[in-house]
Amino acid sequence: MNIGENLRMIEERVQESLIKSDSPKRQIDIIAVTKTIAVDQIQQAVNLGVRNVGENKVQEMVEKYHQIDGLVNWHMIGHLQRNKVKYIVDKVSLIHSVDSLPLMEEISLRALKVGRQIDCLIQVNVSGEVSKFGIEPIELEDLIKRSEQLSGIRVKGLMTMAPYDDNPEKARPYFKRLSELFQLTKEKRLSSVEMEVLSMGMSNDFEVAVQEGATMVRIGSALFGSRNYA
Numbered sequence: 556m557n558i559g560e561n562l563r564m565i566e567e568r569v570q571e572s573l574i575k576s577d578s579p580k581r582q583i584d585i586i587a588v589t590k591t592i593a594v595d596q597i598q599q600a601v602n603l604g605v606r607n608v609g610e611n612k613v614q615e616m617v618e619k620y621h622q623i624d625g626l627v628n629w630h631m632i633g634h635l636q637r638n639k640v641k642y643i644v645d646k647v648s649l650i651h652s653v654d655s656l657p658l659m660e661e662i663s664l665r666a667l668k669v670g671r672q673i674d675c676l677i678q679v680n681v682s683g684e685v686s687k688f689g690i691e692p693i694e695l696e697d698l699i700k701r702s703e704q705l706s707g708i709r710v711k712g713l714m715t716m717a718p719y720d721d722n723p724e725k726a727r728p729y730f731k732r733l734s735e736l737f738q739l740t741k742e743k744r745l746s747s748v749e750m751e752v753l754s755m756g757m758s759n760d761f762e763v764a765v766q767e768g769a770t771m772v773r774i775g776s777a778l779f780g781s782r783n784y785a
């Protein structure tokens with residue numbers, strides 16, 4: 556297990572996939588997904604140049620936040636309960652998993668209390684899989700319009716998770732769909748919304764996601780090895 560080698564490999568694969576996409580010059584941010592990963596391993600990744608770290612649980616993010624040294628942006632990528640927003644509001648750089656108006660309102664309220672405006676992505680369930688979080692595509696426009704009234708948040712883009720499949724090609728239609736939604740929303744030029752971030756792709760399907768327009772990929776096991784849920 557060599558985190559440095561894995562990181563180089565992932566960066567290489569991202570670049571190769573970029574060349575096969577419609578906008579090969581764009582910047583791709585790699586979010587190192589650190590759930591269940593020990594602090595010393597995360598620190599190792601940070602020392603190797605990782606600048607973006609993603610956690611899916613509030614408590615785990617808060618604990619690790621205080622233990623990692625260096626300039627790191629913290630990303631909340633997991634389902635977020637309203638009553639836990641207050642714990643991360645002063646720590647998080649980007650919330651990928653906004654999936655309701657009440658959650659958006661709570662984030663905005665808490666952000667204003669600490670004098671911040673928090674960047675958010677709206678999680679869209681493009682696969683229709685019942686077990687997945689995220690809004691339905693049809694709800695997107697209304698939610699974005701409502702976000703314009705909330706001065707504590709700024710919607711920066713969209714996020715999705717494709718259903719897991721050993722064959723990454725199975726994820727392509729879902730990434731294509733999210734990419735289309737992203738473009739459509741961008742073209743509408745809603746006043747407070749700057750659509751810049753398309754967060755899609757994980758260890759097994761990030762190459763397909765980059766080919767389809769992702770600007771952020773969320774990578775855990777390909778970087779740190781398989782997780783041990785003890």
Ligand SMILES: *Cc1c(COP(=O)(O)O)cnc(C)c1O
Pocket residue numbers: 588590611632633716756757758759773774775776777
């Ligand atoms: C765990 C997780 C990832 C990373 O998964 P890997 O398959 O380990 O790369 C990405 N996004 C979300 C929302 C996750 O919960």
